[in-house]
Amino acid sequence: MNTPLVSLENVSKHYKDLIALSAIHLHLAQGEVLGLFGHNGAGKTTLMKLILGIISPDIGNVSVMGTKPDDKSAWHMRTKMGYLPENVMFYEQLTGLEVITYFARLKGQSKTHARALLEQVGIAHAMGRPVKTYSKGMRQRLGLAQAFIGEPKLLLLDEPTVGLDPSATAEFYRSVDQLKTQGTSVVLCSHVLPGVEQHIDRAMIISGGKTLALGTIKELRAQSNLPIKIKPQGLNGSLQGDPLLQPYLDEADNLFVPEQEKLKILRHLLADDSLCDLTVESANLEQVYQCFLAQAEKMTTESKSKNKQKSHKVGG
Ligand SMILES: Nc1ncnc2c1ncn2[C@@H]1O[C@H](COP(=O)(O)OP(=O)(O)OP(=O)(O)O)[C@@H](O)[C@H]1O
Numbered sequence: 001m002n003t004p005l006v007s008l009e010n011v012s013k014h015y016k017d018l019i020a021l022s023a024i025h026l027h028l029a030q031g032e033v034l035g036l037f038g039h040n041g042a043g044k045t046t047l048m049k050l051i052l053g054i055i056s057p058d059i060g061n062v063s064v065m066g067t068k069p070d071d072k073s074a075w076h077m078r079t080k081m082g083y084l085p086e087n088v089m090f091y092e093q094l095t096g097l098e099v100i101t102y103f104a105r106l107k108g109q110s111k112t113h114a115r116a117l118l119e120q121v122g123i124a125h126a127m128g129r130p131v132k133t134y135s136k137g138m139r140q141r142l143g144l145a146q147a148f149i150g151e152p153k154l155l156l157l158d159e160p161t162v163g164l165d166p167s168a169t170a171e172f173y174r175s176v177d178q179l180k181t182q183g184t185s186v187v188l189c190s191h192v193l194p195g196v197e198q199h200i201d202r203a204m205i206i207s208g209g210k211t212l213a214l215g216t217i218k219e220l221r222a223q224s225n226l227p228i229k230i231k232p233q234g235l236n237g238s239l240q241g242d243p244l245l246q247p248y249l250d251e252a253d254n255l256f257v258p259e260q261e262k263l264k265i266l267r268h269l270l271a272d273d274s275l276c277d278l279t280v281e282s283a284n285l286e287q288v289y290q291c292f293l294a295q296a297e298k299m300t301t302e303s304k305s306k307n308k309q310k311s312h313k314v315g316g
Helices: 044-052 072-078 096-106 111-120 136-147 166-181 217-224 259-270 285-315
Strands: 006-015 018-028 033-037 059-064 081-084 154-158 185-189 202-207 210-215 228-233 255-257 277-281
Touching: 006 044, 018 044, 018 059, 018 202, 018 210, 033 044, 044 059, 044 081, 044 154, 044 185, 081 136, 096 111, 096 136, 111 136, 136 154, 136 166, 166 185, 202 217, 202 285, 210 217, 210 285, 217 285, 228 259, 255 259, 259 277
Parallel strands: 033 185, 033 202, 081 154, 154 185
Antiparallel strands: 006 018, 006 059, 202 210, 228 255, 228 277
16 A cells, blocks of 8 residues: 555644544545545644644654654655645735745745746736735635645645635636646645535544544445435325335425435336436535534533433432
């Protein structure tokens, strides 16, 4: 097996009493795109900062391109990384072109690609204007151009599509797909789940600093055990009276069928001559995400109530 580009082994990080990350295991392969998802405060930025070497783990090991990222000797490895922080800030007086030229120099990269990068993110027309005149979306695009400097081997993107209009979002995902084909690995952190699914290889869902799920969407769908939605057309009268379909039926004549029953139900529907159309929808990333978080919340509530019961017993 190829050595992973990023590897986190049993990593924990706390800020005083607060456990920001706990026992995290993650291996990211070259050219792999990982979606990192979690509610506010789940630990996503902390995980990115550990990979960047901005902070160090309290327990466990982080390795990036074979180096400890918080090591002094890691500067060389850092030039091969691109990072888009959640709140992107620039020197307001500089023009877009000056910003990219400046960051290219800082990274030890040639400034010759600055214009091409600004073109790639669609703000070449404004490259001569000071950043203070940029709109929110234009600043975000400038942040992306900054992250793309030097064709990084590893890209860490915190909320990359915030503030982008739909066409810029689509363009951004095209860039991610393109970088992936060139062998760039990407960690993409987002609260905007629709549209992400087809651009990531695996998803990691974290909550309260712990991994709730890690795998391909297909694997996570199977683990979450969410039903498949089947919408048959033309059978309206007979659906309710059918004992095989009845348990899966909702008021809008949708069937919510467990994965293992899918083929049986589909064959049954297809055998009916009055069927005129059919749509089949697997759970999407958002539904899978909500399902894992709901399971975690339920477990937390149950363990809290058990602890409460125990302390009542101890207290008499
Ligand atoms: N420098 C710090 N000092 C103290 N606590 C911190 C620090 N940085 C983060 N935390 C805490 O660690 C936890 C994880 O924070 P983190 O920024 O990693 O979450 P996040 O998933 O990126 O959240 P968001 O989606 O809101 O950006 C939070 O409870 C946060 O308050």
